[in-house]
Amino acid sequence: MKKWEISVIPGDGIGIEVMPEATRVLDRLAEIHGGIAFSYREYPWSCEYYLEHGVMMPEDGLKQLEQSDAVFLGAVGNPKLVADHISLWGLLVNIRRGFEQVINVRPAKQMKGIASPLVNPKEFDFIVVRENSEGEYSEVGGRIHSGEDEMAIQNAVFTRKGITRAMDYAFELAKTRRGHVTSATKSNGIVHSMPFWDEVFQDVSKRYEDIQTQSVHIDALSAFLVSKPHTFDVIVASNLFGDILTDIGASIMGSIGIAPAANININGKYPSMFEPVHGSAPDIVGQGIANPIGQIWTGKMMLDHLGERELGTLLLDTIEEVLQDGIKTPDIGGTASTIEVTDHIFNKLNCGHSWCQAPSVDK
Known part of the structure; x- marks a missing residue:
């Protein structure tokens, strides 16, 4: 079995809310595939971390991340606590530059189920x-x-x-x-x-x-x-x-809440990093309505980068099916919560490919 080592940085604001939803979807996909697994190592680096330690990440932070297959980032920033130029350059840009992530890739498409x-x-x-x-x-x-x-x-x-x-x-x-x-x-x-x-x-x-x-x-x-x-x-x-x-x-x-992004290292020396575009959205923190699709679609981009393209395609197709069913957070015209959207993606995941195992469906 192939085990992918993923460094997880939930970060600030809604990053802490959507990251667990994305990782449980990734684990569901691994269950379906049967031949891969994800091992996560989570890091608490954030604006709260800065207030306690005076830095957004420790001096050896890049060394800690270096051995992973990819970095999965939630969101960075809380301007009420830390100035944006400090939080961004201390964490996000620090990782981009330190890991020579010289390419940023962001897709945009008309998503089925979103006006x-x-x-x-x-x-x-x-x-x-x-x-x-x-x-x-x-x-x-x-x-x-x-x-x-x-x-x-x-x-x-x-x-x-x-x-x-x-x-x-x-x-x-x-x-x-x-x-x-x-x-x-x-x-x-x-x-x-x-x-x-x-x-x-x-x-x-x-x-x-x-x-x-x-x-x-x-x-x-x-x-x-x-x-x-x-x-x-x-x-x-x-x-x-x-x-x-x-x-x-x-x-x-239709919403910045669904947009994914990838920061790509092209020379193979360091891991690439995957992050949604939406930021920490402090205005909706704690309300349970953050859209998890940006983080989950970002997971799709990470799967593609790791060579798991079939699973990535399956995931994006499933996201669109759920949207067409009308399961949406308020930012795209729905009433569903963060967890409800993820639950529907989780339970709808299925696969007819020969390499898939038949998944159990939660009741």
């Missing part, structure tokens, strides 16, 4: 591949002077290596999908980094002659994700542009 705010979404299904290590989110810069002369300088850093690996990932992904890659640019307004981005995109495109390509300015592309999202397949974007586009993707799906 998109778009009048005619036309079954859109696209993935944004975001460069995750440099770009507009580099740490280069600083502040000087004070008063009316105070100045802040933030330098965007783009390297050929960083851009190329993000674009290669996008093109390889497009091979498994509909064979189209869109590059998000702004070379008509940003005079150095974006023309460089475009040049690298043209160079990389030459190695993928069977893939259709286009470059679209970020302002127009943001509008097109609202007016015609069904025309996109794989979108590759810089750190900031990818961040913005994926929030639009979550919004047109």
Whole structure:
């Protein structure tokens, strides 16, 4: 039996509520498969941890996580306790950078059973591949002077290596999908980094002659994700542009509460990390209404990364079946609780594949 070692960080807010729901669904899938199991090691790193220890994670935190097959993260942040730049850079970004998770991947699709705010979404299904290590989110810069002369300088850093690996990932992904890659640019307004981005995109495109390509300015592309999202397949974007586009993707799906994400290490040296997009949502903590689908769908992405694609497909299909049955949390128009949604996913999981064991159904 294959045992997957998973580092679990529930984090803050609703992360603590949705993480147990996702892990019990993963355990259900392991039961169905019969040939795998999950071993979880949970870490209490959070804003509460920061208040007690003065850090978001211990000095040897990355060393503790390093031997796992994947990191499963719930949510980070509680601005009432800890400033966001401290909580995010102390935990989430620390793991991303320390484990060389240079690619961020976020899918967006019209989910069966959820009404998109778009009048005619036309079954859109696209993935944004975001460069995750440099770009507009580099740490280069600083502040000087004070008063009316105070100045802040933030330098965007783009390297050929960083851009190329993000674009290669996008093109390889497009091979498994509909064979189209869109590059998000702004070379008509940003005079150095974006023309460089475009040049690298043209160079990389030459190695993928069977893939259709286009470059679209970020302002127009943001509008097109609202007016015609069904025309996109794989979108590759810089750190900031990818961040913005994926929030639009979550919004047109119907709720940021269902959106998943993956931070991918591509060299095999360190584990990748999987996290929902929704954040800690402190306004609904403790009410039992947090949507668990974002965390569970994120588990699907983790399964795919671990090579358990059949189980990942089964899980997403089951999520959509439950949504079509009308079992939804309030953020997507339902009345079900966090646990009720998970219970329905848990009990509906079934499989006709030869590699599946017949699961027992809880009564």
